[in-house]
Amino acid sequence: MRIHDNTIFIPGATSGIGLALAVRLHSEGNHVIVGGRRTELLAQIARQYPGIDTVRIDVADAADVDRAAAEVLERFGGVNVLITMAGLMRAENLRDRGFLPTAVTEVHTNILGPLRLVSAFVEHIVAQPQATIITVSSGLAFTPMATTPTYSASKAAIHSFTDSLRLQLAGTGVEVLELAPPAVQTDLMPGQADAEWAMPLDGFVDEVMSLLPxxxxxxxxxxxxxxxxxxxxxxxxxxxxxxxxxAH
Incomplete structure (x- = not known):
C-alpha cells in the first residue's frame, strides 16, 4: 500500500486501534476521514487533530451506511482507501439462550457492517487509479476464544470474505489487505486496556505502519x-x- 498521499475513510475509528491508526496515517501525509456513531467523540477528534475530518456513521444500520457513504463521496470525492475498522466484542454464555441478542448485535456490526461498507464504496474504489481496501479481522479468526464465540466467528467470516474479495478484484488495481490484530491494549473488552497479556497500542501501530508498504x-x-x-x-x-x- 502506498503510505502517503491517500484519501482514507476509516469508519469505527473514534477510539482504540482505529483512532491510533488514523492519527498515524494522517501524520504520514494522508487525508483521513474518521467515521463513528458518537458525535461528541467525532467533535473531540476534530478539535484534537486538526486536518482529520469526521463523518457520523452507524455501520449496523444499512440506511445510515448508504447516507454516510454518499456524504463521504460528495465531500471527499477522491477517497481511494477504505479501512473497515468497526467491531464489537462481548462475552457470551452459550448455555444460556439469552446469548442470542448479543450475538445478533455483533453479527450486524462485525459482519454486515464491513459488507455494507464494501458494497457502498467498491464501485468508487475500483474507479480510482490506485486504491486499497483493508478489512480488519483478528487473531481469533484463526484460533477462537471460547468466551467470545460470535466475535471469533465473525472475524473468521471477515477473513473468508476478504480472500474472496481479493480474488474478485484481481486485475482492477485495487489492493485488498486484511489486518489481523492480536489482543491490543484498548477498551475492546473490560480490563484489556491495562492487561499485561495485551500488546501496547503504540507498539502495535508502529509495527503495522512498518508492514503496510x-x-x-x-x-x-x-x-x-x-x-x-x-x-x-x-x-x-x-x-x-x-x-x-x-478470560477467567
Whole structure:
C-alpha cells in the first residue's frame, strides 16, 4: 500500500486501534476521514487533530451506511482507501439462550457492517487509479476464544470474505489487505486496556505502519502469528484452552 498521499475513510475509528491508526496515517501525509456513531467523540477528534475530518456513521444500520457513504463521496470525492475498522466484542454464555441478542448485535456490526461498507464504496474504489481496501479481522479468526464465540466467528467470516474479495478484484488495481490484530491494549473488552497479556497500542501501530508498504495479503504483527498459524503448528487446541483460561 502506498503510505502517503491517500484519501482514507476509516469508519469505527473514534477510539482504540482505529483512532491510533488514523492519527498515524494522517501524520504520514494522508487525508483521513474518521467515521463513528458518537458525535461528541467525532467533535473531540476534530478539535484534537486538526486536518482529520469526521463523518457520523452507524455501520449496523444499512440506511445510515448508504447516507454516510454518499456524504463521504460528495465531500471527499477522491477517497481511494477504505479501512473497515468497526467491531464489537462481548462475552457470551452459550448455555444460556439469552446469548442470542448479543450475538445478533455483533453479527450486524462485525459482519454486515464491513459488507455494507464494501458494497457502498467498491464501485468508487475500483474507479480510482490506485486504491486499497483493508478489512480488519483478528487473531481469533484463526484460533477462537471460547468466551467470545460470535466475535471469533465473525472475524473468521471477515477473513473468508476478504480472500474472496481479493480474488474478485484481481486485475482492477485495487489492493485488498486484511489486518489481523492480536489482543491490543484498548477498551475492546473490560480490563484489556491495562492487561499485561495485551500488546501496547503504540507498539502495535508502529509495527503495522512498518508492514503496510510491503503487505500483499495479510498484515500480521509478530504477536498475532502464534494465533494465525496455530493449526499448521499443531497447537491450536492448546492455545484455545489457554485463551479460555485467560478470560477467567
Amino acid at each position: 510491503s503487505a500483499t495479503r495479510e498484515i500480521l504483527v509478530e504477536n498475532v502469528k502464534p494465533l494465525r498459524f496455530a493449526e499448521s503448528a499443531g497447537n491450536r487446541d492448546d492455545l484455545m484452552a489457554a485463551l479460555a483460561h485467560q
